[in-house]
Amino acid sequence: MSSQSPVVMLDVAAQNGPLSDKLRAVFARVLESGRFILGPEVTALEAELAAVVGVPHALGVSSGTDALLVALMALGVGVGDEVITTPFTFFATAGSIARLGARPVFVDIDPVTFNLDPVAVQAAITPRTRAIMPVHLFGQPCDMRALGRIAQAHSVFVVEDAAQALGATTEDGAVGSLGELGCFSFFPSKNLGGFGDAGLVTTKDAELAERARVLRGHGAKPKYFHALVGGNFRIDALMAALLRVKLPQLPAYTAARRENAARYDALFAAADLGPRLTTPARVEAGHVYNQYVIRTPKRDQLAAHLSQHGIETAIYYPKSLHEQGCFADLGYATGDFPESERASREVLALPIYGELPPASLERVADEVIGFLRQS
Numbered sequence: 450m451s452s453q454s455p456v457v458m459l460d461v462a463a464q465n466g467p468l469s470d471k472l473r474a475v476f477a478r479v480l481e482s483g484r485f486i487l488g489p490e491v492t493a494l495e496a497e498l499a500a501v502v503g504v505p506h507a508l509g510v511s512s513g514t515d516a517l518l519v520a521l522m523a524l525g526v527g528v529g530d531e532v533i534t535t536p537f538t539f540f541a542t543a544g545s546i547a548r549l550g551a552r553p554v555f556v557d558i559d560p561v562t563f564n565l566d567p568v569a570v571q572a573a574i575t576p577r578t579r580a581i582m583p584v585h586l587f588g589q590p591c592d593m594r595a596l597g598r599i600a601q602a603h604s605v606f607v608v609e610d611a612a613q614a615l616g617a618t619t620e621d622g623a624v625g626s627l628g629e630l631g632c633f634s635f636f637p638s639k640n641l642g643g644f645g646d647a648g649l650v651t652t653k654d655a656e657l658a659e660r661a662r663v664l665r666g667h668g669a670k671p672k673y674f675h676a677l678v679g680g681n682f683r684i685d686a687l688m689a690a691l692l693r694v695k696l697p698q699l700p701a702y703t704a705a706r707r708e709n710a711a712r713y714d715a716l717f718a719a720a721d722l723g724p725r726l727t728t729p730a731r732v733e734a735g736h737v738y739n740q741y742v743i744r745t746p747k748r749d750q751l752a753a754h755l756s757q758h759g760i761e762t763a764i765y766y767p768k769s770l771h772e773q774g775c776f777a778d779l780g781y782a783t784g785d786f787p788e789s790e791r792a793s794r795e796v797l798a799l800p801i802y803g804e805l806p807p808a809s810l811e812r813v814a815d816e817v818i819g820f821l822r823q824s
């Protein structure tokens with residue numbers, strides 16, 4: 450074990466500490482208000498986030514997972530439907546499709562961006578396809594123009610899983626504004642990290658927004674009269690109020706992540722390690738680096754080496770979703786999506802959070818370079 454201080458993947462205290470007085474004041478305000486579920490804090494947060502994403506409608510919900518579920522429910526996705534998505538993502542993406550009785554149809558990723566390959570999406574369209582669910586993985590926007598063209602040609606919906614990409618932009622606008630619905634997460638490790646579980650659904654469509662709003666509260670409209678079967682997908686007032694304290698800092702958080710990514714990029718480029726190290730591609734200038742993910746054939750050895758030197762890393766994701774036991778009945782086999790499978794063997798996320806001290810970042814880069822040079 451290294452004698453130097455550890456380098457962690459995320460230090461939430463470093464981010465929240467400077468806001469501590471404001472956060473405590475907000476806590477007191479909500480406590481005194483006695484209004485703990487939905488209400489004016491939630492409405493205000495929704496308006497602020499709608500402006501950030503560039504849509505007229507935003508709906509605070511209980512988690513990013515529930516955002517995906519509500520979005521698919523609002524579109525009426527269910528038994529007999531297919532939703533095309535990536536096998537290289539967090540479980541919730543496909544889990545939300547399967548929970549509604551629909552079939553997740555996996556297609557392989559583009560190895561450069563780790564995002565859905567539009568050519569593979571096109572090939573997977575069938576008469577049962579209801580939606581495409583791209584994931585802006587690690588904060589990098591998908592090729593939404595290509596996906597939008599496919600969706601339009603086949604009259605299918607696009608639901609963006611933007612859980613990792615709040616603030617990410619493309620030439621055509623921010624993620625979450627580019628499909629029928631967008632879904633975000635405020636899990637503490639996300640770019641706008643909350644204080645527990647919370648999420649957001651965004652849309653330009655007033656009717657979809659209203660359906661999602663009704664579904665969020667058990668499908669009741671008015672109260673106790675249920676036209677739809679919804680659930681309890683509500684966000685707490687306290688969560689909304691605390692998130693509102695952090696939201697004005699989002700541009701600074703994003704800038705710090707980008708600076709860290711640029712610093713890693715420069716250090717790794719100067720080391721010139723060839724095929725031993727692949728740094729993240731930046732296809733769109735609007736990448737927000739929720740994660741900085743390198744790839745190397747020596748991934749496991751490198752992760753062990755870094756751990757021995759007190760440096761935390763993470764593997765997003767060690768097993769593709771088509772290989773998960775719970776999806777065995779979908780009939781996929783290992784080998785079906787070679788790029789996703791290769792990525793799950795080669796990827797390693799390095800610490801990238803905005804408050805990462807520059808000296809720690811340099812230590813991480815030095816250890817990565819030192820190890821891969823010898824290997």
Ligand SMILES: Cc1ncc(COP(=O)(O)O)c(C=O)c1O
Pocket residue numbers: 512513514515538539541542584610612613633634635636646647648
């Ligand atoms: C790509 C992706 N989709 C969905 C989710 C689910 O979000 P949550 O953890 O807020 O339910 C996450 C994050 O955990 C995610 O990274």
